[in-house]
Amino acid sequence: MTATFVETWRALRTTRPVGEDQIQSAAIVHDNAETPLRLAIDASGDLHLLAPTLGPPRRPVPPDYNGLRLRESRLDEQACLDLCSPAANEKMFAALCDELVEAIVIERRDPWAAAIAIVRAWQSAWRPLRQPMSRPVQIGLAGELLVLQSLWLPALGSEAVHLWSGPDRERHDFVSFRLHMEVKATTRSRHEHDISRVDQLRAPENRRLLFASIQLEESVMGAQSVCSLIDGVMDAIRHDPAAVDGFLTKLDSLDWSDEMRRSPDLVRFHIRDAQIFEVDEEFPQLPPDFTMPNGVLAIRYTISLANLPYLDVGTVREDIAQAVAP
Structure with a gap:
């Protein structure tokens, strides 16, 4: 679904929200049926994967790493996890999200446990390769x-x-x-x-x-x-x-x-x-x-x-x- 995720973010980008706290989102489809998970883009252009949860994480979430961020948020008044990345890492982030969606939707893993484990495994790929712009x-x-x-x-x-x-x-x-x-x-x-x-x-x-x-x-x-x-x-x-x-x-x-x-x-x-x-x-x-x-x-x-x-x-x-x- 990696290519589908990229296409969805790019489509959402054409109607990117203006308000600082606003997002534009679309449901993730699996086997021709909508899931509770959503892809989103915010006013600054950052990419999001939102997944409903039963509450806050039981373990500490990984620290921010070169733009990759895992947060507790709200989705339609329900608690959710919010995995976020800068748009510059779009393709790599799509692959990460694909793995997380499979863990939650297909393998029925706990969203927080799966997200924490998968993000930790992917953090080395987010290692900064560029020096700050001079x-x-x-x-x-x-x-x-x-x-x-x-x-x-x-x-x-x-x-x-x-x-x-x-x-x-x-x-x-x-x-x-x-x-x-x-x-x-x-x-x-x-x-x-x-x-x-x-x-x-x-x-x-x-x-x-x-x-x-x-x-x-x-x-x-x-x-x-x-x-x-x-x-x-x-x-x-x-x-x-x-x-x-x-x-x-x-x-x-x-x-x-x-x-x-x-x-x-x-x-x-x-x-x-x-x-x-x-x-x-x-x-x-x-x-x-x-x-x-x-x-x-x-x-x-x-x-x-x-x-x-x-x-x-x-x-x-x-x-x-x-x-x-x-």
Whole structure:
């Protein structure tokens, strides 16, 4: 039933609840009959398996382990166990749930005893394999997500996710047939950015290149983080399962994990300013005929965008929409 569980969560994700304590759920079917067990998804996107119980567990439940959590909860006013996992572990969590459902429904085992034993056996599979996302990576990702949420999604809808190329290590962070966009985020007090590729400010022939400059102010009381921005994008695209899957795949390639939500390494910030520039002959960049000298393998330089004219946001959205129009 592993594949069925994954399909159910993805279907529930399209109508994910908004309220913090709300969940969207569906009954688990076995032998063409509904069981009392349910699969669910909450407002933050976490996955749940809910199983009715006769009361609290008689043994201590295993501690949280890299996002895998076992809790006592309520299901339709009845006591239940709540097994929960971040969406990033969807397929592995589905296999775990399959084993637990078989133990409860087919083998008639006590739900708490089965859950505690199975979770303990699976905890080694939840061993963290990734280091927390570094500060520079979070700052860069925040800039791209802000641009995706404020420019590309309003202009194109959920299809914009497929044009976000930053996670794919392409030259520019957004790529369409007639328009590219490079995004740089900084915590400096001025629109100054480091450029580390000779061709980063060059557009392919017959295509425009825009440059988005995002200024962030780090603060322990910051209203934004990569978590809040990811949630904002998910809310905008949750009606489109293909876009959701593509978005989660791109985040995975950046080593994103839902554990960052609880990590002390999570960077919080305020948005200080954001401007969009046309990369033209007045834009600061290396000469078009510049080539790397023999023996020089890499180059890094800093540009300042002070006093450059910037574009109107509404106009940029229109340009994005027209750039992909047939």
